[in-house]
Amino acid sequence: MISITNLQASIEGKSILNGINLDIKPGEVHAIMGPNGAGKSTLSSVLAGRSDYEITGGKVEFLGKDLLELSPEDRAREGLFLAFQYPVEIPGVSSTNFLKTAINEKRKYHGLEPMEATDFLKFMRSKMEEMEMDKSLTSRSLNEGFSGGEKKRNEVFQMAMLEPKLCIMDETDSGLDIDALRLVSAGVNKLRNKERSFLVITHYQRLLDYIVPDYVHVLYKGRIVKSGDASLAKELEVKGYDWIKQEVEAAV
Amino acid sequence: MIFTEQIKADFNLYMAQAADDDFTRLRQHAYSVFEQLGIPSIQLEEWKYSNLRPIQQGQFTTSCVSKLDADSLINAGILNKIVANKLVFVNGCLFPELSIWLETDERIKVCSLATARKEHTALFDTHFGKYIDFSNDGLLALNTALMSDGAFVYVPEGISLQYPLMITNITDATEHNLFQQPRNLIVVEKNASASIIENYLAVGSYPSFTNVVNEIFVAENASLEHYKVQRAAGETYQTNFTQIHQLANTKINQVTLTLDGNWVRNNLHFFMNGQHCNSLLYGLYIPDGNQFVDNHSRVDHAMPNCYSDEKYKGVLKDHATAVFNGKIVVHEDAQKTNAYQRNQNILLSNTATINTKPQLEIFADDVKCTHGATIGQLDEEPMFYLRSRGISEQEARRLLLNAFADDIAEKIKIPELVSILESEIERKL
Secondary structure (H helix, E strand, O other): OEEEEEEEEEEOOEEEEEEEEEEEOOOOEEEEEOOOOOOHHHHHHHHHOOOOOEEEEEEEEEOOEEHHHOOHHHHHHHOEEEEOOOOOOEEEEEHHHHHHHHHHHHHHHOOOOOOOHHHHHHHHHHHHHHOOOOHHHHHOEEOOOOOHHHHHHHHHHHHHHHOOOEEEEEOOOOOOOHHHHHHHHHHHHHHOOOOOEEEEEEOOOHHHHHOOOOEEEEEEOOEEEEEEOHHHHHHHHHHOOHHHHHHHHHHO | OHHHHHHHHHHHHHHHHOOOOHHHHHHHHHHHHHHHHOOOOOOOHHHOOOOOHHHHOOOOEOOOOOOOOHHHHHHOOOOOOOOOEEEEEEOOEEOHHHOEOOOOOOOOEEEEHHHHHHHOHHHHHHHOOOOOOHHHOHHHHHHHHHOOOOEEEEEOOOOEOOOOEEEEEEEEOOOOOEEEOOEEEEEEOOOOEEEEEEEEEEEOOOOEEEEEEEEEEEOOOOEEEEEEEEEOOOOEEEEEEEEEEEOOOOEEEEEEEEEEOOEEEEEEEEEEOOOOOEEEEEEEEOOOOOOEEEEEEEEEEOOOOOEEEEEEEEEEOOOOEEEEEEEEEEOOOOOOOEEEEEEEEEEOOOOOEEEEEEEEEEOOOOOEEEEEEEEEOOOHHHHHHHHOOOOOHHHHHHHHHHHHHHHHHOOOOOHHHHHHHHHHHHHHO
16 A cells, blocks of 8 residues: 655754654554654655655655655545644635535546536435534534534545545544544544555554554654554553653664 | 816816706815815825826716617626616616616605706705715815716615615726716615615726715614625726715625726725614725725724624735725724724735735724734645645635635625626636
């Protein structure tokens, strides 16, 4: 699915990612954990194509294409989806119009005719039912006045609509209470299948109780310093990050 | 100046055949004021960005003769999709073939101003010239001295217009330069209501100068929707002065959309002369090319307990220039005033210019007032969010600009008009 090799990135001359190596195969769920400032959000931003970062080395292959050469919109059209940590409120742009535009731009990119309005509405209704979305959310302006939980659920709903191949979830659990966290996770789990991969970025283990990963990686100082299965997350929950930091410092 | 000499000749011509009455004497007085003040120059603080010098070099015809027939006027876009009462003026004169009257209540008086002076003389004399003050304003004086025709609207006590009234002014400059001075007088009596659209269009490529004055009186407990749609494309210059005088418990929603026109200067003045007035002022301007758009507004809170909310938005492209100058004056007696004012601008090119000046003058001590202006480009975050969903940069920009502009268009409460204007806005963006 995606193959990240020795990826290095900096912002305003400050190096944040110092050689990330990561392979994700179809259907796998990988979690990236790490202390604050380790570079977690930078990794998701760089993969989605945010222009604030300078790529200083390495490469990323996504479904056989050089991801770093693609514009943010082309990455999305190829099947990459970033669920934002802070989804943006866009007054005046209706959720429906936004989704229709996004879907049709993707279809156009793949040489397909735009979806008929009635087909689109039917499709959206079925996805809303599947994801148990409240109608009022899609009739409003995009994310405008949504609570934190509603915004995150809307991210997952967009994911269901756009049917991406790789979903990057950037600190989806931040700012969610336990009920909202359950709802959001349930939505994500519905979207898991043999082809679709996930990269779940989180500071806390609790999200991984609901979205159980196949692999867990620990990011520290811009590198993946430890990898394991879901039990690594449990270990981190009990022991914190300090022992990993010490291990890394001792190795240097 | 060629222009002022021509005006002098026109005025002498008018005087030679004028009756000896109060109306003539008013116009004579107005002309003498104009002779003193002249056309405003950029040396005046309120006109420092708005240069009318170009029109003063030219000679203009004031005749309203037009060879346009009804069909070509409809093609010029008189918003014929809207079901409304219509008064159509071409080069300042009423064009009866295209005027439509749908109301059944005969107590409503709607006609040309010239007809009103003859047939509704008492009403005319009660209201005409009573709400504007031309002693300090050369253009108001000039309009009063040498006005063309215009609309007279009288909605009597307790009556609501069933349909909107659209007053369309078409500039026909296909054969020569044109100078016209439309003058509208609108009176909405107690407990009455009306929805009025001022609609400006132009055809032809000769230069034209249109000097509009609107006098609007809204009596106690009445409400008014007032929309100004400016689409007079071509070599047009327009000065448009609107004075709204409102009494207690009145509700007014005013929206100004400036889309086309080479040079436009609007003055919108509200005078709140009663308690519990509620006035909304919204505006949108989308100048491109070398267009110039100036919106000056003034809201006088003269009495306590009134509310006003003003929001003007602009999207500027190419070499366009815009001016916003909004003044809220809270008089000494106007305690418990709530007054808000915002001006937001998006500049889409390095060569577009905006001059914005929000102003508050407060003489009362128990009021709530805010004002502010922003100038910028489209925000990065929403752009990236949309692009990260597969929407192209161009399409994302279109969505965001339309959302910015539709916020104002949606203040118009006539759905057919809103949908026409939204596609017009899309064309400009």
